[in-house]
Amino acid sequence: MKRLVILGGGESGVGTALLGKAKRYEVFVSDKGKIKEKYKDVLLNNEIEFEDEQHTESKILNADIIMKSPGIPDKVALVKQIREAGIKVVSEIEFASKFTEATLVAITGSNGKTTTATLTHHVLKQELDVGLAGNIGKSFAKQILEENHDNYVLEISSFQLDDIIDFKPKIAVLTNITPDHLDRYDYKFENYVASKFRVVENQTEDDYFIYDADDEVILDYMKTHQIQSKKLPFSLTKKIDEGAYLDNNNIIITIDNNKIIMPTDNLALEGKHNVKNAMAASTVAHLLKIRKQTIRESLENFQGVEHRLEHVLKINKVQYINDSKATNVNATYFALESMNAPTVWIVGGVDKGNEYRELFKFVNEKVKAIICLGVDNAKLMESFENMVDVIIETQYMSEAVKIAYKLANAGDNVLLSPACASFDLFENYEDRGRQFKNAVRNL
Incomplete structure (x- = not known):
């Protein structure tokens, strides 16, 4: 034994x-x-x-x-x-995958993987028997034992990919790569990039690789590394023959000369990054022969993921938005990009070697006040104090929300998008998001 x-x-x-x-x-x-x-x-x-x-x-x-x-x-x-x-x-995914014959869809990336995995599962479950596992929900191993689905959508982190040997998904999705968790990769970005690409290392030409063709880091890696699987890129900026692209607010997906067109006007999720998440999910669905009508309806009625740009409440015409899941700068970039009103921004936590420069243009354009919520806010204060009139520190969520309430006027947004890990003041990002929502409801 x-x-x-x-x-x-x-x-x-x-x-x-x-x-x-x-x-x-x-x-x-x-x-x-x-x-x-x-x-x-x-x-x-x-x-x-x-x-x-x-x-x-x-x-x-x-x-x-x-x-x-x-x-x-x-x-x-x-x-x-x-x-x-x-x-x-x-890792669990390596151990468990030995005991299933199911079709595996593995989704990884620095940002968007939870939304893309949840959205993909939402589309597929309309017509297929499919489980959702990996970094999310119920354990993959336990589902194989108890539910034995024909298909699985797996959200997979780089840490899980670090410990695979033979793991081989039928469809691999790479949403994007931006610096994150560098403390676990000797502060070498290339180690982290290589870790993400392990999702395709055992794939053969019978498998598929869906990836963001607008992501320079992904493209650079692919120039120097051979990938065996069939490539299906998606892009917002260029025309794609095999894969998905955006043309006048329509997503066009082509696989083996079979084309489908999906309007984006009624997508449930807002923001450019969510058009990409929708492209990735629809490409998977198209590969697995889900009907076009089903894909379209599913994209339009998807409810989104808790703690990811989640609209909590509107109080005195101020919208409170919970984006606690933004644990790195790139996630917060998408959040700030999608703000369409003056914003009071609550930020901070455990800094993972963050570089805030890419946020400057949005902070200048959209942010009217910053509330730093962390044990050590020195780097945030230094980065942003010259950009906004008001920058305040606190270590309590309830206080952060009360300050935001005082600073926001009718028509403004209050956005919790920390760009950092949560472990200094909270148990995890879920705890941080729930405390935010409770504080908003108690205003």
């Missing part, structure tokens, strides 16, 4: 434990932090051995295979020991 050790007792860890047990592995789960009660109950009910608030090396270093949570960096001492011992380390 092979021994499977799982580091991390969260959604992906517990899902992998269940699948591993069902596939006759001897399973042990180890978490350095506290395992949530709901996950402990699952492990106990399924008689899976686990520990939390510690890692017992003797119980870990005797593994045949280790599934590590994507949150654990390679520089952790235990991970180094595991690698030195020559034990195979994989």
Whole structure:
């Protein structure tokens, strides 16, 4: 019996434990932090051995295979020991994909992957049996065990791709690449880029690669690296023969001389970046033979993703918008770009080596006041204090929202788009977004 050790007792860890047990592995789960009660109950009910608030090396270093949570960096001492011992380390998507024959659609990118994955799933589920997993929702491994869908849309982070070996999606989507998480890649952008491109490394000419042809970083990488799969680019600026492009507010998608035209006038999601997300999702749907009418209707009635440019409430003619999911500068770039009224901008958190220069033009044009919400706001203050009349610091969400309420006039927007990680003051970006929404509702 092979021994499977799982580091991390969260959604992906517990899902992998269940699948591993069902596939006759001897399973042990180890978490350095506290395992949530709901996950402990699952492990106990399924008689899976686990520990939390510690890692017992003797119980870990005797593994045949280790599934590590994507949150654990390679520089952790235990991970180094595991690698030195020559034990195979994989991510959940690598482990789980061995046990399904389903068609896999893998979506990665610095921004837009959650929206694109959720939108793609929304379109496909109208006509196909499809699960949504990866970096989102219920564990991929657990779905393979319990729901066994014919298709999966997987939202995949670079951390999950770092630990693949044979993982091979039928369709890979790369939304864009901008600097993010560089602290995990020795502050070398090229390491992060290479990590994202691992999504195509096992693909063959029978598979498909859908990508943003307006993204210089992607194009530069493709000039010097051979990609085996069939390429289907999408673009807002150039005409594309095989793939998708924009022509007079219509998305034109062509695959093997089969053309479909989708009007963008009634897209549920606003903003140029969402036209791209719609292009990627429709190209996947077109490949999987979803009817044109279904694709169009699905794009028009999609509700969007929580914490991503989510319209919360209008109070005294001021629109409050929750974009807590903007954990890097590029995501905030899209948010500010889509603002069409003077904006009070709430920004800040854990800076991941951010460069704010690309935001300057929007701040000059659209932002009337900035509220810095973080433990250390020095870099933000330095970057923006000469651009706006009002720049204020706080460490409380409720206070940030009250200040915004005082600063905003009828017709303005109040935008939470932090451009940073949330771990200094909040549990995660969801917690940050919920606190914002609660504070707005309590005004």
